[in-house]
Amino acid sequence: MTRTLSVMAALILTTGLLASSMVMADTPEALNEIEVNGQKMPVQQVLETPMQGIYEVHLDTGETFYTNAEGKYFVIGDMFENSADGLVNLSEQNRSAQRAERIAAIPADEQIVYRGTDEPKAVITVFTDTTCGYCRKLHEEVPELNEMGIQVNYLAFPRGGMSSEGARRLEQVWCAANRTEALTDAKHDELPESAASCDNPVAEQYQLGRALGVQGTPAIVLPDGTMVPGYVTADRLAAMLDLDS
Template identity: 25%
Template sequence: MDLKQCMAGLTMAVTFSMAGLVVAQTPQEVAIKKLVEPRLGDGVKVDSVTKTPYAGLYEVRVGSEVLYTDDKAQFLFIGNVIDTRTGANYTRARVDEINKIKFSDLPLEMALKTVKGDGKRVIAVFEDPNCGYCKRFRQTLAGMDNITVYTFMYNILAEDSTVKSKNIWCSADRNKAWDEWMINGKVAPNAPANCVTPNEKVLELGHKLNIRGTPAIFFMDGTRVPGAMDAKALEEKFASLKSGKAN
C-alpha cells in the first residue's frame, strides 16, 4: 500500500472514529501535531501525538490508526513496531487498546441472541448476511457449547443485505432463520411491509465503532477481533479472559 492509499484509508477511519479522552500534551507533542497534520492530506485530523518509550518515535493517532514520526515530523513511519527481544507487537497492542469498547454499552436489544449450554462465555458479532467469512464463523459457533452470541446484522456488502436481514428479523424465529440462511443457505420468507427493523441503527452503530469489515467479534473485556476465528483461537481467547491475561 502506498502513502496515498494509506491516507485515503485514514480519512475513512477519521470519518467513523470515536471521540477519545482529552489528554494534556507536551509543547513538543503539540508542535509535532501542527507540523504533521497538514502533511497527511485533506480531511485527515490528528487526534493525538504522544512520545513513545522506544527509538525516539512519536505516536500519531488518527482515529483508530497509529502512525509514527520523528521529533521534527520529517519522516512518517507506517507499520508495526515489534520488540525483537520478546516478539511483542507494540503497535497492535496500542491499536487494540484504542479499539476497546464498553461491552455493556452495546444495544443488545438490536441483536439476535443465541444461548447454548450455560451461556457463560459471551460475545457480540457484527455480520453481513452476504459475508462468506461470517458463514464460516457461524459454522464454528455451531460446534461450540456454553456460549451466548449476540449477532448484529450489519449490512455493508451488498444491496440485498438489508433485505435479507429484514426478512430474518421479521421471521417468527429469528435465530433459526439466521442459522438456516448462514449455515444451510435457506432463504427466509419475505417480511411484511410494515415490519420495523433496527437495520439503520445497527449500521450507524457499526460506523461509530469503526467496523469496516465483517465479521467483527467483541468480547466481554471490550476487545475486538476483526475477521473470523477458528474454534482453537476462540477457545484460547476465552481461556485468556478467564485467566485474566491479555490476548
C-alpha cells in the first residue's frame, strides 16, 4: 500500500528526519513553497482531502504525499475511505484521473495507433518496449483486440532508460515512415539497418510514464486512467472494459 517518494527521500535522508519541514505556514496555499532541509519541494499542486486539515501534495515527478496545513507532518502512502461498499482507495482514484487527463493531452500523431475498421468501442493506451517479451505477446493479440472493438494506442517506454538499446530501437520506430509496420517488425527483431534520426517523443513519453507510475512494460492504461501492469489476455481486457469477447 505504501509508495516510496524518491525526491522526498533524497531530501530527508540528509538529516534522517521523516516528518519535519522548514515551512510553518498559516494557510494551505503556502504548501506550494514547502521545503525540506532548506530545499524547496517541486510542488505541482495541493488538493484538499476528505480529512479535515489534511492536504494531498503532488510533486512534478508524479509522486504524492499528505501533510497538514503547516507542512510539519508528512504521511507517505495511500488514503482509503471506509465506505459502505468496503475500502475505497481515494489516492488511486486521483492517480487514475490524472493519468487519463495527461494521456488525453498527448497529440495523436505522437502515438502509434492500431484500430479496426469499425468505430472503436474503447481505447486503451499501452506503454511498450520492443525488447520486452510480454510486450511482444500482447502485440500478437492486437488484431483480436481490434476485432473486439478495442483500439490500441502505443506510447514508448524503454525499460532500460534513454541510454539503452530499447530506447534506440523505439526512436527508430517513431522515426519510420510507417510506424505501425515498424513497431510490429521491431517486436520481431526486424529493424532498418540504417538508424533513422528525427525529432521524436520517445524521451518525453518515457518521462511521462515514470511520472504516471509505470515501472515495467507492458503497462496498460484503461480509458478511466486505471493502470494494469503486465500482460493481460485480450479476453481479460475485454472483460475489464465490459465488452463482450
